[in-house]
Amino acid sequence: MPITNKTxxxxxxxxxxxLWKIAxxxxxGDNPEGLTTxxxxxxxxxxxxxxxxNQMGNSSLLKPGQLLLFAPCVEE
Structure with missing residues (x-):
């Protein structure tokens, strides 16, 4: 599989x-009007x-300063 550059x-x-709070x-945030919870x-x-x-497997451990990626990722 070729490696692609994604942002x-x-x-x-x-x-x-x-993770629960961030998610x-x-x-x-995808619903700025707050129409539904x-x-x-x-x-x-x-x-x-x-x-x-973020290739975390079964772990939910986060460390301050850790960088998390959010989808969607787009090709550069």
Whole structure:
């Protein structure tokens, strides 16, 4: 499989952050009018997407200063 250059939105982990909080903010941010509250299932799916994109395996451990990638990633 060829390696491609992709650009993703990034987020720098802050003290006190966790994947659930970051994913919830990300999902809510996609709905700026705040018309609906994301369901726990929607947030859980976003957490799994974050873990997969960032190659975290089963780990949810975050460290302040860690850079997380968000989808969608676009070809450069």
């Amino acid at each position: 993703c939105t990034t987020y720098t982990v802050k003290p006190g952050d966790n 919830k903010e990300r999902v809510t 994301p369901t726990p299932e929607t947030i859980a799916n976003a957490v799994e997407e974050l873990k997969q994109l």
